[in-house]
Amino acid sequence: MIPTILADDELLARQKLRQMLLDEGEIQLVGESATTSETLELVRQQKPDLLFLDIRMHGKDAFDVVRELSLDPDFPMPTIVFTTAHDGYALRAFEVHAADYLLKPFTSERLKVAIRRATLQIQSRQKPQPAISSQGAAANNPYANRIVFKSRGRILFLPVSSIRWIGAEENYVRICTEGESYLLREPIGRLEEKLDPQLFLRVHRSSIVNLQFVKEVRTESSGESVVILMNGQRLSMSRSYRSRINEWLTHN
Amino acid sequence: MRDSEQNKRGSTLLSFMNPAVFLGTGALLGAVFALQEWVEVRQMSHHINFTLLLAAWGVQYLLWALICWVLWRFFGTKLQRISWFWAIVALLPFSILLSVAEEMVWVLCFPNLPLWMPHMEYWSRVLFQLRAELADGLVIFWCAFFLFRGAGYYQRFREKEAAASKLEVQLANARLNAMRANLNPHFLFNTLNSISSLMRSDVRAADVMLEQFSSLLRICLERGEAQLISLRDEMEFNEMYMAMQDKRFDGRICQEILVQPELHDALVPAMILQPILENAYRHGLSYVSGTGLLKIEARKENAHVRLNVLNSGIGLNPERPSDPDNHNLGLVNVQDRLRLHYGENQSFSISEVAPTRVLVSITLPLQLCENSPQLLAEYGA
Numbered sequence: 001m002i003p004t005i006l007a008d009d010e011l012l013a014r015q016k017l018r019q020m021l022l023d024e025g026e027i028q029l030v031g032e033s034a035t036t037s038e039t040l041e042l043v044r045q046q047k048p049d050l051l052f053l054d055i056r057m058h059g060k061d062a063f064d065v066v067r068e069l070s071l072d073p074d075f076p077m078p079t080i081v082f083t084t085a086h087d088g089y090a091l092r093a094f095e096v097h098a099a100d101y102l103l104k105p106f107t108s109e110r111l112k113v114a115i116r117r118a119t120l121q122i123q124s125r126q127k128p129q130p131a132i133s134s135q136g137a138a139a140n141n142p143y144a145n146r147i148v149f150k151s152r153g154r155i156l157f158l159p160v161s162s163i164r165w166i167g168a169e170e171n172y173v174r175i176c177t178e179g180e181s182y183l184l185r186e187p188i189g190r191l192e193e194k195l196d197p198q199l200f201l202r203v204h205r206s207s208i209v210n211l212q213f214v215k216e217v218r219t220e221s222s223g224e225s226v227v228i229l230m231n232g233q234r235l236s237m238s239r240s241y242r243s244r245i246n247e248w249l250t251h252n
Numbered sequence: 253m254r255d256s257e258q259n260k261r262g263s264t265l266l267s268f269m270n271p272a273v274f275l276g277t278g279a280l281l282g283a284v285f286a287l288q289e290w291v292e293v294r295q296m297s298h299h300i301n302f303t304l305l306l307a308a309w310g311v312q313y314l315l316w317a318l319i320c321w322v323l324w325r326f327f328g329t330k331l332q333r334i335s336w337f338w339a340i341v342a343l344l345p346f347s348i349l350l351s352v353a354e355e356m357v358w359v360l361c362f363p364n365l366p367l368w369m370p371h372m373e374y375w376s377r378v379l380f381q382l383r384a385e386l387a388d389g390l391v392i393f394w395c396a397f398f399l400f401r402g403a404g405y406y407q408r409f410r411e412k413e414a415a416a417s418k419l420e421v422q423l424a425n426a427r428l429n430a431m432r433a434n435l436n437p438h439f440l441f442n443t444l445n446s447i448s449s450l451m452r453s454d455v456r457a458a459d460v461m462l463e464q465f466s467s468l469l470r471i472c473l474e475r476g477e478a479q480l481i482s483l484r485d486e487m488e489f490n491e492m493y494m495a496m497q498d499k500r501f502d503g504r505i506c507q508e509i510l511v512q513p514e515l516h517d518a519l520v521p522a523m524i525l526q527p528i529l530e531n532a533y534r535h536g537l538s539y540v541s542g543t544g545l546l547k548i549e550a551r552k553e554n555a556h557v558r559l560n561v562l563n564s565g566i567g568l569n570p571e572r573p574s575d576p577d578n579h580n581l582g583l584v585n586v587q588d589r590l591r592l593h594y595g596e597n598q599s600f601s602i603s604e605v606a607p608t609r610v611l612v613s614i615t616l617p618l619q620l621c622e623n624s625p626q627l628l629a630e631y632g633a
Contacts, residue, residue, distance in 0.1 A: 087470065094632055103470075107463045108456070144631035152492050153467025169513035172484065183484055183516065186629055194631045 001028040002122065005046060007039040007062075008054035008083065013104065017052060017083070020108050024115055036060045040068060048078045049122050050115075055084040055093075063089075066096050079121045081114050090155040094148045101155045117159070143196035147175075151182045158182075160195060164213045164229060168206035176233075201245060203227050203237040217245055269328075269403065271321050278317025282310035311361055315354050316389075320396045331397060332404030343397070351389030355381050422592060439530060446500060457499060464496045475522055479593070482621050483550060483557070484516040490525050490548065497533055501544075505537055508547040515550050518557050519619045521589050527582030528561045528612045536565020536610055556615045567608045583612075590616060 004027050008014045014032055021027045030046050033039040036059035043051060043065075055062040062082065069077055082093045085104045093101045099121045100114035147158045158175070167174045168188040175182045184191075192202055202208050213229045217237070220226060225237040227245070237245070286302070286309035293300045323331065334343070359365075359378050366380065443465050450458035471489055475481060487509065494507050525548065537544045545564040550557060583602070590598045598616045605611045 091630060094630060103466070105459070105462050105466055107459045109460075110463065146632055147629050148632065149629040152488055153470040170516060172513070172516050183488070184629055185484070185516075191629075 002026055002050050002119065003028050003030045003046065003048040004050040004052065005029075005031045005033065005039070005042055005048045005078070006052040007033045007036075007042075007057065007065075008052070009034045009057040010054075013054065013083075017111075020111050023108065024112070026119070027115065034058070036062070036065050039065050043069060043078060044075070047076055050118050051078040051080050053080055053082055055082055055086065055089050063092060063096065079118045079125070081118055087150070087155055090148060090150075094146075094157065098157075100157055103154055117157070144194045147194075149182070149184055151184075156182070160199070161210075161212070163200075163210050164231070165210060165233065165235060166191060166200075166208040167235075178231075201241070201248065203235060203241050203245065205238060207235050209235060211248060214245075217249060269324055271325075274317040274321040274324070275314060278313040278315075279310060282306070282313035285309045285313070308362055308365060312358055312385075315357060316392050319350065319354065320392075323396065324400060328400055329404075331400045339397075347390055347393040347397075348386075350393060351386055352378075352382065354389055355385055439526065443496070461496060461499060464492060464499075468492055468496075478522060480519040480619075480621075481522045482516065483511065483518045483520050486520050486522065486525060487511060487548075487550075489523065490529060493526055493529060494546070497529075501533075501537065504540075504542070505533075505544045505546050508545070510548070511550040512552055515552055515557060515618075517620045518550075519621050520557070520559070520616065521593055524586060524589065524614070525559065525561065527586050531582055532561060532563035532565065532610070532612075536563040536567075539566045540564070552618065553615065555618050557618050558613065558615045561612045562605070562609060564609050568602070568604045568610055586614070590614060 004021065006014060006017050006021070006029065008017065011034075014034070018029065018032070021029055027050070030048055031042045033042045034057070036057050039051075039053070039057075053062045053065065066080065069075060080093075080096070080098045081100045081102060082089070082098050083102045083104060083106075087103055090101050099118040102110065102114055144160055147156075147160060149156055149158070158177070162177045164176045164178065166176070166188065169183070171185060171187065173184050173186050173188050173191055175184060188206065188208065192200070192208055195208065199211055200208050201211055209227055209229065213231070215228050215230050217225065217227055225239070225242055227235045227237050229235070283306065286305040289309070290300060290302050290305050356378055359374065359381055366377075372380065443461070447458050447461050447465065450461060468489065471485075471492075475485075491509065498505065498507065529546070529548075532546055537546065545562070547560070547562040549560040549562075551560070552558075583600075587600045590600055594616050598614065600612075600614050602610065602612045
């Protein structure tokens with residue numbers, strides 16, 4: 001069970017979120033608040049694991065809540081999911097390591113995704129390593145764990161682990177996850193630099209695969225090499241990348 | 253309204269330069285000079301027949317009026333556009349010849365003139381007359397020439413002014429249309445109505461639709477007044493719109509989207525495809541009970557972009573019942589916007605490519621957006 005607080009200055013918004021959270025088995029609602037000061041007080045008292053935080057509330061804004069909580073280094077910072085009608089704060093939310101950013105109105109499916117992400121973040125924090133060392137590791141690791149971008153009127157905090165493969169389309173890249181694909185205006189080279197080469201491999205001038213989803217590498221009768229993903233997707237492969245993937249395959 | 257006003261103002265100038273004005277001016281000048289000579293002659297205590305003077309001067313200036321009118325009527329634009337070099341090289345000799353010719357005609361008309369002189373042969377009379385009048389002729393010709401040039405400048409100035417204000421009106425209209433198209437009320441309220449109806453039967457589905465609808469609205473608001481957007485943004489919007497329609501049609505419609513990668517950055521008028529898609533659903537696919545197909549294709553054709561929307565509905569049946577208020581209004585709007593943006597450099601067609609398959613095809617000039625239309629992705633822990 002995840003002790004959770006929800007903070008929103010609108011009664012109807014709280015009501016809707018409360019009802020949706022009641023359907024989520026792992027969530028245990030331990031309090032609600034309508035202002036930033038109420039929220040601070042409640043969080044300090046209840047020490048929840050998860051906080052649903054509306055950005056615009058009476059009093060200060062939600063980022064002040066986060067800042068004041070982080071002033072005390074011993075206080076266990078809850079995992080935060082921002083909820084707002086406004087998409088202008090996404091990058092700030094990203095910077096304070098929010099687990100997700102929900103744009104109102106949202107569906108219960110979208111809420112489930114947010115809870116799943118928050119759960120992952122809570123679990124990683126509860127591991128025995130103290131927070132300081134994990135932050136240190138994050139600073140040493142130059143590769144991205146998440147990509148944030150706008151797509152179809154939503155803000156996405158996409159964990160790179162959910163990416164199956166990436167294809168280049170001229171000035172764009174198409175990022176394919178399990179069920180969806182996103183077209184992003186970004187050179188594939190720049191994206192490749194941001195991805196951990198232990199996890200992602202460029203197999204062609206115009207494609208990168210997530211090695212976790214690679215099923216096999218096969219040479220066709222024509223002599224052409226292809227990478228086959230778990231879902232059956234086939235990606236052609238340049239000769240120059242062949243040795244790298246063979247090496248990876250023998251190590252696993 | 254303003255267009256016709258502008259045209260009227262432009263044509264008042266042309267109607268001012270009509271033969272009556274030329275001849276009237278000629279007659280007036282002739283009368284003035286005749287009167288002047290009569291007064292001079294009287295002061296020198298000679299007697300002269302005023303009618304003869306009037307006839308002589310009158311014919312002189314009426315001849316010039318006629319010449320000027322012919323020049324204006326048949327060579328007006330040429331005279332207005334001629335370069336100064338040619339004005340001197342060609343027109344100067346021509347003006348002399350013309351003056352000589354005019355005097356020759358005039359001398360023919362008055363065999364008894366000049367008075368108080370012994371009778372002379374025709375050519376000597378012409379020479380006598382030229383000595384007195386050649387300079388006058390040249391002055392008249394060049395005055396007319398500069399008058400024509402002035403009229404030309406004035407006319408062009410007015411035309412430019414008219415074109416500028418016409419463009420302004422067109423721009424304002426285009427902006428208005430674009431705003432209307434960006435938040436197409438038809439689409440807006442139909443969607444709200446669908447959500448309202450879903451709320452009674454399926455709260456979850458209503459919720460999903462509401463989320464999709466707010467995403468669409470968010471995109472519309474972000475675009476603001478931008479008239480041309482990248483095809484990528486346009487297709488993103490259409491995908492969302494089609495996802496919403498997919499809910500309504502219960503997944504019966506197979507959707508296919510094919511965009512050539514080099515066209516992601518091509519500029520298209522914002523929401524140019526949505527009315528076409530709406531039309532495909534309303535007047536085609538909604539009449540089909542089984543599965544249907546809706547296919548969007550974007551292809552590069554030389555310097556143009558071709559956008560195709562194909563639906564496997566019921567074809568183009570002219571006898572199908574349709575509400576006259578909304579029918580094809582969206583498509584007319586699409587054509588208007590294409591024309592406003594690209595003039596004649598675009599095309600729109602709707603045709604039945606096979607029984608029950610309707611294809612709407614548009615082409616527009618290929619322009620690529622230069623600055624990146626979208627924030628680059630942010631990376632982080």
